[in-house]
C-alpha cells in the first residue's frame with residue numbers, strides 16, 4: 383500500500399470540522415475529513431440554525447466576552463453567504479434574514495433594551511406595533527417586539543455548501559473508536575490532526591493521554607417539534623427567567639410541512655424526561671403569551687440531545703469562545719456554538735503553523751459518506767398530548 387503524506391486529517395464532519403475543512407481545502411491544504419455516521423450529524427443538524435448576535439446572552443445578564451465575541455459572527459457568516467471571503471456559502475439558504483425578541487407586557491422591557499444597547503450597539507431596535515410582522519400579530523402576542531439582526535439558516539443547505547465542493551475528501555471511518563489506528567492502517571500520515579467529533583473528542587484525548595488540563599461539559603436538552611406549524615415564526619419568547627420561555631424556529635420537512643422547532647426554556651430538561659413535559663411547557667407558554675396559536679391538531683415529537691463544549695471556568699455556562707486543546711500536532715476542538723465556527727477555524731490556522739502543500743490526495747480507496755437527515759425527518763411523530 384502506498385504511504386500517503388497529507389497536510390491535515392480532521393475527525394468529525396459537524397459544523398466545526400466542515401467549516402475548517404472547507405476553508406483549508408480552499409487554501410490549498412491536502413485535507414482528509416473522516417466521519418463515523420453522516421455529514422452534518424450530531425449537534426449541527428440538530429441546531430436551530432441561529433447565527434447569534436449575542437442579544438440572547440446579553441438578556442441573560444451575560445454582557446461579557448461571550449456576547450461581545452459572538453456579536454462579530456453574523457457579519458462573517460453573511461460574507462460567506464454572499465460567496466465572498468474564505469468560505470463559499472453562496473448555495474446555502476436563509477430560513478430568515480432576522481428574527482425577533484418578544485418581551486411580554488410588563489416584563490422588564492426598558493431594562494432589556496438598555497442592556498442590549500449597551501452590549502451590542504444599535505443593531506437592535508424596538509419595532510413599532512403597526513410594523514409588527516403579520517405572524518406576531520396573528521399569534522395574539524402582547525408586549526414589545528425587538529428586532530434582532532440574527533439570521534436563521536437552513537442548516538442542511540449550509541452542510542452541503544461546505545461539503546459538496548470537496549466531497550471526495552470526506553470519507554467514512556469504520557473504526558470511530560480508533561481514528562489514529564484507522565489512519566495508520568491505511569498508511570495515511572497527516573502532519574496535523576484535528577478532532578472535531580464533539581463528545582468523542584474527550585474520549586480520544588483521554589486514550590492518547592492528551593487530557594491533562596482538559597475539561598469538557600455536556601448540557602442536555604429535550605428539544606420539541608410540532609407540525610404543521612401555522613406560519614413561519616422566528617422568535618425568542620422572553621419570560622421571567624434568564625432563559626427565553628421558548629426559542630422558536632421554522633423548518634420545512636421533506637413532505638413540505640412546516641415544523642416549529644422549540645428550544646429555550648421548554649427544552650431545558652434532562653434528555654430522559656417524558657416528552658409530555660415539553661408539550662405541556664409549550665402549551666402553557668403559548669396559552670399565556672401566544673394565545674391565538676391553535677395547537678389543537680398538531681403532531682409532536684422530541685429530540686433528546688446534549689450540547690457538548692469545553693467547560694466554562696466560571697459558572698457552568700457555555701465558554702465565551704471556542705475551545706481548542708492542543709497537544710503537539712493534535713488539536714481537540716469544540717466550537718461552543720455553530721455561530722462560532724469561523725472563529726474556531728481562525729484560531730486553528732494560528733495553531734497549525736503549516737504551509738499548504740497544494741497536493742490533492744485521491745481518497746477514493748476509502749468509503750464515501752452520505753449527508754445526514756434532519757431531526758424532523760427522522761422523528762417519530764405523535765398526536766397524543
Ligand SMILES: Cc1cc2nc3c(=O)[nH]c(=O)nc-3n(C[C@H](O)[C@H](O)[C@H](O)COP(=O)(O)OP(=O)(O)OC[C@H]3O[C@@H](n4cnc5c(N)ncnc54)[C@H](O)[C@@H]3O)c2cc1C
Nearest residue numbers: 394396397398418424425426430431432558582719720721
Ligand atoms: C438542540 C441544539 C440547538 C442548537 N442551536 C444552535 C443555534 O441555533 N445556533 C448556534 O450557534 N448553535 C446552536 N447549537 C450549538 C451547535 O449546534 C454546536 O455548538 C455545534 O453544532 C457543534 O458542532 P461540532 O462540529 O463540534 O459537533 P457536532 O455537530 O456534534 O458534530 C460532530 C461530528 O463528529 C462525528 N463523530 C463523532 N465521533 C466520531 C468519531 N469517532 N469519528 C468520526 N466522526 C465522529 C459525529 O457523527 C458528527 O458528525 C445548538 C445545539 C443543540 C444541541
